[in-house]
Amino acid sequence: MTKVSMRVNGRPVSAEVEGRTLLVQFLREGLGLTGTHVGCDTAQCGACVVHVDGRATKACNVFAMDCDGAEVATIEGMAAPDGTLSPIQQAFQDHHGLQCGFCTPGMVMSAAALLDENPRPTEAEVREYLEGNICRCTGYHNIVKAILAASGQPVAVAAE
Amino acid sequence: MPKDHAPKDRGIGASSRRREDVRFLTGTGRYTDDINLHGQAHVAFVRSDVAHGRINAVDTEAAAAMPGVLRVFTAADFASAGGIPCGWQVTDRHGAVMKEPKHPILADGKVRHVGDPIAAVVAETYEQARDAAEAVVVDIEELPAVIDMKAAIEDDSPLVHDDLGTNLCYDWGFVEDNKAKVDAAFKAAHHVTTLELVNNRLIPNAMEPRVAVGDYAFGTGDHTLYTTSQNPHVIRLLMGAFVLGIPEHKLRVVAPDVGGGFGSKIFHYAEEAFVTFAAKALRRPVKWTCQRSESFMSDAHGRDHVTKIELALDAEGHFQAIRTETYANMGAYLSTFAPSVPTWLHGTLMAGNYKTPNIYVNVKAVFTNTVPVDAYRGAGRPEATYQLERVIDMAAREMGMDPIELRRKNFVTEFPYETPVAVVYDTGDYHATMDKLIEIADFAGFEARRAESAKKGLLRGLGINCYIEACGIAPSQLVGQLGARAGLYESATVRVNATGGVVVMTGSHSHGQGHETSFAQVISEMIGIQEDQVEIVHGDTANTPMGMGTYGSRSIAVGGSAMVKAATKVIDKARKIAAHLLEASDADIELKDGKFSVAGTDKSVEWGAVTLAAYVPHNYPLDQIEPGLEETAFYDPSNFTYPAGAYACEVEVDPDTGKVTVCRFAATDDFGNIINPMIVDGQVHGGIAQGIGQALLENASYDADGQLLSGSYMDYAMPRADDVPFYTVDHSCQTPCTHNPLGVKGCGEAGAIGTPPAVVNAVVDALQRAGHTHVTHIDMPLSPARVWAAMQTN
Known part of the structure; x- marks a missing residue:
């Protein structure tokens, strides 16, 4: 030990x-x-x-x-001590970037590292960065949207 | 169900943000592996590393002496237990029932697939259990394995189950009485298109591996099983009644947050029975956490059909008949619903969206030395759709017709429509979904995009297809006639609290579908209260009514209907209370926006005042109704629901490497009414990715000796974020279901059903346009190697 x-x-x-x-x-x-x-x-x-x-x-x-x-x-x-979600967490909720939630913690942590390195990634850069994060539920569509939105880039709101 | 007055921020039709998300986004979800009970021990299984063999001896002595080991279990410990049961009995075309082998908890006498559990070591820690599992010495005499289905039913094949005398589980014909008519239609046909294809074997791969924790309270004799299940009541019934002999009132099954299922967590697995049994034997909680490499060889696999389909057409392209012959792999044992997948979930869908007067489906289900195969997202319907939509594309090419026009010419247009394969489509509009697809996929711009691809040296193709599925399973009496050993109703209890909040206890189970949000939206709509005044409880047999769980896109159509039925009873009772408080007649009371009022007057009473009166019945019609406000309902559907749609895929093929890139994907689905459009979009997205995975990437690959070659994420190609594009999805074409109260059809499986043929049709189209006119089909997955090889054979 x-x-x-x-x-x-x-x-x-x-x-x-x-x-x-x-x-x-x-x-x-x-x-x-x-x-x-x-x-x-x-x-x-x-x-x-x-x-x-x-x-x-x-x-x-x-x-x-x-x-x-x-x-x-x-x-x-990741969330503030009062429970307020971080911008990335909030974007995942707003854009329905999670379903069963199992891959979600890893996705959020990867997204946070990506945006630290590259604050305004392109769609292709987001997809490439997520190579090491597998999601079986979302088809990645809303995860990519959520990360682009969290980076401050314009993205259509989910299902509207 | 009225929806015109729903404000956009709540109720039916609102894209309400999911309440589940907060716990999942903050790491405070509670999945089964997050449950640790005081004093729990851990189990590691010793699994077969050969596909087929006779167990001569299992020497556990050294393992039992290892540090921390509590006990090593083998088959002998389960002499008094039943086998893992199968929930569906198929009767074959000759009237005989299927061959049904025993499926022991631990392998007894023989191992029949790589991964078959032989022994189980329980120790203080998981590491100790694993170390000791390495020390179990298994003497296995390896036997020849049979992997190929057609070889398995040859006379000289090794037998997976010696006592059955055959590897043929059943030889099913549907509809057997149609066979002569179908054969005659083929003889008379102007044109016949024939296609042989493989529907590749897949591994579901929910991201949460399976976990089971067994607990036993010695003082009361109560068992509790925490498990990663889509249907805890089904597990309780199967395991309690058929495997371990525990009555339901002494067995509680809890499926807490579950990290995806896609079918693979419907079934009752041996590990669940093991931990329940061992917890009592050891008087300690026993936990099993599946390693991913273990899940590849112990979770039920999906698909694995080999099919020959023939389509007969007249000179104008009207479909005259369809005839199919399919070999369906059952694997080494019959998993819970395995026999139903290639039969009632596949044969009944062979009409697709089309008027084909004569259809005959033959399915031979075969045992092989592979992991059991069962329902995986779509379950039988993707297999039906794939062969039908591939053969139609091929027929269009052979007859020089446009693939869309050929489909349109044969669309079912009048409803209800009874197919020749025993189902009645209640409603649909296939022209509308096709029209919408042409619009959202921008077919008009295809040639310009193709020219752009050509400038990059890439071959662009466009594939389309339609699909229909039977969801909302299922009418219990019908499935009972078809061999189901379970009812397929759903249940709900609606409990209104004194201060007006509502708790719904549903037999449906959410493992990613967002029921806690969408079910609450329905109650919010019905009563006119805020969604956050409604709580949805699921996943625990101790506090939900007996229900059948979630699969087959059934939750909102069947579970939602049960909830509406129970809520309607609640509202009817509340109306009586309101009438009493307002001194009016029941018939004059209206409920709107959380307020009961007397029609045509300004007299009203708030929902909360009525609910309080129900529990504080001082001024209350006790001579007419009981206090309290809680009702339970069971809903058994009168028919399946029939979601349908049209999908389009555009691909680029690299002629030098054969690599296929999906550039654009569009889906139009008719799901009937929609509760939460955001969630519905998400369900379709996920299904599309799984469909692209099947078409291009995924394959459960066995070598001739039965070794699973694709046994990890390094060998089994899961779709990653850069394998897929953004998808364009639309569900504005809505023909509401005619036989359930919400007019809903279900949306969980459509993407996985509709996508594979669109992708393959697109690749074939790309190659055809590039002059590879001999390439009429490539089997999935369309790996670069297969596509490149197809291009070289010209």
């Missing part, structure tokens, strides 16, 4: 973990932050995307002990 310390959503946490404990296990089982999901075991689906030191990271593909000292942000930290 190894002691690991990090800040998660701004809160300092530390725990003893096995060497093989994945960051996603640490978040879900250790901290009870179950918003980060596990949708595959080959680092393909992106349901577990979080930010580690500001970078979009698949939490199923990194050991918790390798995140010692890191600043980790998860979906639970």
Whole structure:
């Protein structure tokens, strides 16, 4: 067992973990932050995307002990403390960018990283960036629209 | 159902934002894997790595001694349990019932597909269970596997189930009495188009893998199963009555937030029975979380038909007859609804949108050493639509006719229309959806776009097709005659609280469809209260009436109708209370915008005052009605609903690589009345992406030994965001369903049904226009390799 310390959503946490404990296990089982999901075991689906030191990271593909000292942000930290959704979260709701919700935390975290890197992406850039995030429900249409809208670009409102 | 007075921001027809979204967007949803019970143990399954073999011995001794291991289970532990039941019995063309093998919880004597569970290790932690599972030694004598369906029914084929004596599950003819007439029509036909095709095997891949948590309260004998299910009541009935012998009142099944299903979470799976059984055996909660690689080889797969279809036409292009012969893969065991998919959900749709007087469908269902196959989004209807719409396109080309005009010439135009395959379409307008498609897909601009593609060296093609589906399943008495071992009604309880808020407990289940929003819109419309005064409860057998769950695009058509029926009873009772309070006759009381008033007067009473009176009955007609305001209704539909539409796809084909890019996609759907247009659009979008996935990308591929080659997301090509374009969807053509109170038809599967033929028709069109006139068909998925190879054979 190894002691690991990090800040998660701004809160300092530390725990003893096995060497093989994945960051996603640490978040879900250790901290009870179950918003980060596990949708595959080959680092393909992106349901577990979080930010580690500001970078979009698949939490199923990194050991918790390798995140010692890191600043980790998860979906639970995206809304304001009073519950107000972030612009990206709000855009996902306004544009119906989610259905079953399982891929959604990863999508939102990826979208946030994309807009940090590239504040006004084109449609093609959004689609390419989401290569590592699989959604089975939405056909991506409204996810792409939501991200473009969150970037401040004009997009027709859902179904109107 | 009146909708003219609905303000656009609520009620029927409003694109209300989904209330579900807030919890999903903030990471506070509660999926089954988020449930952790005090003292829970974890299970890991030992699964077969060969497709077919005899189990000589399972040595669990070393595993049992591993750290943290509580117990290792094998088939012997389940000697007193039933097998996993099948919910549908098909009778074949000779009057014999289908062959129905036993499906044990853990493999007993033989393994029959890669992934078949052999043993189960329960330990303190999941890691310990997995480590110990590696230490279980299984001595398997590998047997020759049979993967190909046609080979499986040859006399010398290995048998998947020795005791059945055959791999043929059934040989179904529909309608058997039509066969001679159909054969005669073919003899007399001016032209016959024949097409052999494969409807490729798919893996549903809901993003949430399956999870099951079993719990047992020793003090009361109560079992609880938390599971990723589309229909918790069905699981309770099947598992309780047929597998473990637990009466319903001692078994609660909870399906909380469920991360997509697409059919794959309808079925009762062995792992659910295992955790329920083991929780009692160990007096500990037992949790199973499926790994994705495990789900590829344990979730029921979809499609997997091989079909020969023939279409007979007269000289003017009128369809005279259709004859099909299909081999349908059942896999190694019969999954819950597997036998119904290639038969009653496929054969009955072979008329499509067209007047074809003579139809005969033959289906041979076959056991192979592969994962069981069952309903996947569309379930039988995509298979019917694909073959029909491909053969029509081919016939148009052979006869030198325009594919749209050929379809129009044969459209059903008068309703109700009874097809020769035993269903009655209640309503529709296929010309209207085609007209709308031509408009929204901008057919007029196609040639200009094709010229632009040509400048880039790309071959552009346009494919269209129509579809019809039978949804809102189903009339219970009818499906009972057809072999269903379940009723297919739906239920709802509408509970009005004293202060006027409403809770609806529905037997439907939402796993992405947004029922909590759209069902509330209907109640809001009926009573005239705000949507946030309505709560929708689903997914727990302890607090919802016995219902059949969500699949077959049935929720709003059947579940919604049950809710309307219960709400109507509630409103009728509330009207009596209002009449009493207003000292008027029931008949004179109107309910509008949350207020009861006496017609023609200014006397009124608010909804909340009436509901309060129901629970504080001081001034109340106790001699006529009981206190309280809560009603339950069960709704059994009198017919299926028949959504229909027309789809168009434009592709670019790279002649150097064979890569197909979907450039434009348009869908016009007639879903009847629409509750929430935003949600309906989203359902169609998702179906289109799955249809594009089937047409271009996805394939569950087995090698000759039965190894699943596409066993992860690195091998199984899921559609990604850059594989699809924005879609243009329209549902303004509305012919309301004539037999349910909302006039709704259901929209969940249309996209997956209508899309594959449009894509394939477009690719064939592109190649034909480019002079590859010998290319009349390419089997799905249209991978670059297949398309490139097709172009080389000229």
